[in-house]
Amino acid sequence: MSQAVLTSDRRSHLRRTIFVIDILLLLAPPVHWLFSDGQSSIWYFLIANAVVTLSLFGLWMTRDIDEEEAP
Numbered sequence: 646m647s648q649a650v651l652t653s654d655r656r657s658h659l660r661r662t663i664f665v666i667d668i669l670l671l672l673a674p675p676v677h678w679l680f681s682d683g684q685s686s687i688w689y690f691l692i693a694n695a696v697v698t699l700s701l702f703g704l705w706m707t708r709d710i711d712e713e714e715a716p
Contacts, residue, residue, distance in 0.1 A: 656707045659674045663707075670696060 670693050 659707050660704060667697050667700050687700055 673689075673693070
C-alpha cells in the first residue's frame with residue numbers, strides 16, 4: 646500500500662487542524678449539557694472520546710518518517 650506524500654508544511658497544518666478540532670470537541674460538553682436534558686450526554690461522551698482516539702491515530706499517520714529513519 647502506498648502512502649500519500651505530505652510536505653512538512655502540509656503535515657504541520659494537518660496536525661494543528663486535528664488538535665484544534667479535538668480541543669473544540671472536548672470543550673463542547675459543558676455547552677452540550679447546558680442545553681440538553683442529560684439523556685444524550687452519555688452518547689456525546691462516547692462519540693467524542695472515539696473521535697479523539699481516532700485523531701490520535703491520524704496524528705500518528707502524519708508523523709515524519711524521514712526524521713525517524715535518521716541515525
